[in-house]
Amino acid sequence: MNRKTLVLPAVVSLLAPVLAACGGSDGGSGSGDAIVMGTTDRFTVTKDAPAPFDPAYSYDVGTWNILRQTVQTLMIQPKGEGEPVPEAAQSCGFTDTGNERYACKLRSGLKFADGDAVTAEDVKFSIERARTIKADSGVFALLSTIDTIETQGDNEVIFHLKTADATFPFKLSTPVAGIVNPDDYEKDKLRDGFSVDGSGPYTLKAETDGDEMTKAVFTKNPNYKGTLDVNNDQVDMVSYEDADAMGTALEKGDIDLMTRTMSPEQIQKLSDAAATGDIDLVELNGLEIRYLAFDTTDPAVKAKAVRQAMAQVVNRSALVSEVYGSQAEPLYSLVPATLTGHSNSFFNTYGDPSVAKAKSLLADADVTAPVKLTLNYTTDHYGPATKQEFEVLQKQLNDSGLFDVTIKGSPWDTFVPAERKGEYAVYGMGWFPDFPDADNFVAPFLDKDNFLKSPYSNTDIIDNLIPASRREADRLSAAKSLTEIQDIVARDVPVLPLWQGKQYVAANNDVTGTAYVLNSSATLQLWELGRGVSN
The missing domain is CATH 3.40.190.10 (Periplasmic binding protein-like II)
Structure with missing residues (x-):
């Protein structure tokens, strides 16, 4: 700081x-x-x-800024950095050697703002509600490792997990695990409007x-x-x-x-x-990152060589220098450089920007240049410099002679629904982590039910590498699996990281x-x- x-x-x-x-x-x-x-x-x-503002739906930094003030969670991220600590809970912890049973005891005297007592059943209701509704924001995926939830009396909640998940305490600190009153929220329906009631x-x-x-x-x-x-x-x-x-x-x-x-x-x-x-x-x-995302089934970018050529052409250092100066740094992975498990996979794969190498990638895949693309961005969510950022990206790609790029901006409230419906081949997004762990920079993008609704699916990442990384309570020990994930992303380019700010x-x-x-x-x-x- x-x-x-x-x-x-x-x-x-x-x-x-x-x-x-x-x-x-x-x-x-x-x-x-x-x-x-x-x-x-x-x-x-x-x-x-x-x-x-429904915890079962909300999944962006702006609405989470509302919910973190109003809806209490069992755990909370500490004042500075470090592991999450109990908040609505008096204590929480894994109770088995396999990290698959996580038990929390509630503080005594917990009340909702209206004076109703907060019970273990309310916690169970709230978290099962998000898992049941499965809102199209994809936030429910944060709870994907839960198998069943058990209560013992009014004050104890026990989570039985499908598989070991060392990041689970962090997930209980996010608003999707916020405790709501069953009197105010229906079990299988979102609560429309701006009302929020919590503890x-x-x-x-x-x-x-x-x-x-x-x-x-x-x-x-x-x-x-x-x-x-x-x-x-x-x-x-x-x-x-x-x-x-x-x-x-x-x-x-x-x-x-x-x-x-x-x-x-x-x-x-x-x-x-x-x-x-x-x-x-x-x-x-900060751990904020910006990146380009691809609909890998869209004809414009379905050929992996097109995405790889973009990765080979984009000059992150020039982009950051021209638009953000010292306020950002080039990023060569989805995982920020300051987090355990980071690897410079994109730099290791592509090196410095090279039009010649990008031209070879397209030629080897029989892709005719220039490739016509539209880069979509939101005009009012990530700051006033976003338009300039996309103008720089457009110029870099077009100056290569390999692309014919136009850019299009839309307000957030129309940009997000269009993205979720698959209307964009290429679009710019930002990510503010749900919690400060490398898992939260790979799983939300690459796991089943990912929040981008991306059609890209890699079975090795989903079935083996993400679960392997979550089994490691010592996050340094998860680095091998996390590096393999980042290397696969650099090779397949379902997303193209740009900078962290x-x-x-x-x-x-x-x-x-x-x-x-x-x-x-x-x-x-x-x-x-x-x-x-x-x-």
């Missing part, structure tokens, strides 16, 4: 007033003691996604404009019983049209802090400013706790925020 104190006037010209927040800006100093946070995440209810540190009130949530009001839950120290009574999250509008709100004092997503130019301006002033910028090493929080200097407001999976921990002297 790198923390810098920065001067606000230096960014005034950058953060010029543009579009106002869709929900207005009646926050900041005008909201009493509430801490007000800006975000560019957009939360909408649509025909294709009518239940964005977490906050309750949620959603302010809306039509089918869009403009502000999330998090109020401290008086019935919360858990391990977290809640350092504030209320946090308001206001959604903005874009990074400039959010930055302007910070400059004007309408919000106290901002995070997802700032533009590279904003971050650079903040970073270059003087070492004293009114704004703090917190830089954290850092995370940033900018805040007024009377806001404390900003160094811990994002966990190692880049999701929010609003309970860490308070008021005082932050530096």
Whole structure:
């Protein structure tokens, strides 16, 4: 983590007033003691996604930022880094030598926000509900190693697993394992709309404009019983049209802090400013990755040689330098370089970018160049630099003479349904890990029921290598299986990793706790925020 104190006037010209927040800006100093946070995440209810905040459906960093504040889990990721620790549970652990029986004892006095007691049956109901509904987001796959769930009395839950899974404690820390009240959630149906009811540190009130949530009001839950120290009574999250509008709100004092997503130019301006002033910028090493995904059955990219040629042409270093500068690093695997089990498989396979080698790959497979492709990206989910990133990718591929690439951007609420329906041959995605383990950078993309709905299937990965890696409680010992997985991905190219990035929080200097407001999976921990002297 790198923390810098920065001067606000230096960014005034950058953060010029543009579009106002869709929900207005009646926050900041005008909201009493509430801490007000800006975000560019957009939360909408649509025909294709009518239940964005249901734990059995939600599977993106924005909606998980809502659920982590409101829905309690048995385990939780710690304040810094490390193994998950008990939260709703008093204790959890494997009770057999084969790591296939995992038992949790609940804390005494657990209550939902409405005062109802939380029982072991509620935990069982919540997790079995997600497994039963099998939402098209694919989040239920995080629970795929569960065979059966048993309760003993009101306070003990026992998970019997199909196979050993050393990552299972991490999975119990994710929102899909969040505990919900059977009185509020149907067993076999998603809960539509923006309502969330749980036993977490906050309750949620959603302010809306039509089918869009403009502000999330998090109020401290008086019935919360858990391990977290809640350092504030209320946090308001206001959604903005874009990074400039959010930055302007910070400059004007309408919000106290901002995070997802700032533009590279904003971050650079903040970073270059003087070492004293009114704004703090917190830089954290992130596990966010960006990549291209392929529908390997689409005629445009069905030939493996086309995907391999793209991997051979794309210049990650130039892409990162031109668009993100020091805020990102080239990535040569799905697994970030900072995680145990990482291997530079794409570099080992393709080396430096080479048009000549790419031309040979296509010629050997009798693929006629130029190959015509459309690269699809989302315009409003991964930050304002996404369009520029795809313009650079387009130029790199077209300049090779081997491709005829066009690019097309769509808003997130239409991009995701189209991707899940298989409408894109090639599309850009980002990944914020569910938990900080290499397994979570391979299984969600390559296992059965993968969240991309990818038709790519490798039986060795699914049947042998992923299970083998999960059997290793010592994650260093899983490196062999994980490396083999990464080498296969580099060879077959069902996805093409591009870069990994850092995370940033900018805040007024009377806001404390900003160094811990994002966990190692880049999701929010609003309970860490308070008021005082932050530096």
